[in-house]
Amino acid sequence: MSGDGRKGNHWFDDEAGPVVRPYAMTRGRTSHAAQHRMDLIAVVVAEPGMRDPEADHALSPEHVDIVERCRDAPRSVAELAAGLDLPVGVVRVLIGDLMDGEYVRVRRPVPPAQLPDESILRDVINGLRAL
Secondary structure, three states, X not given: OOOOOXXXXXXXXXXXXXXXXXXXXXXXXXXXXXXXXXXXXXXXXXXXXXXXXXXXOOOOHHHHHHHHXXXXXXXXXHHHHHHHOOOHHHHHHHHHXXXXXXXXXXXXXXXXXXXXXXXXXXXXXXXXXXX
């Protein structure tokens, strides 16, 4: 074994096992049509009543893992990428595939400018208390 962890001409670390390149997970794709809706804080939600993703042989283990992570609670794109230890670009492509298959949907969080002003909410609360 050489000093860099390679045995023979293999390109993997003995402890880590074989490495799957990100472009292999996305079948060479670097983007998805729905990617414009997926910034880092976009929230991925599992579709209720969806069919079992493990039964879909077109889905990779990473696809299934994303669906499983979103079943319990919605997850942001950044949170999924960190949890899967994958580049954000790869996760966006995988989420796009899942959107096409109707396993998940992506919601954009409400921009802070569209949230009600705190002083307006206080006035409403005070008005309700006055009733």
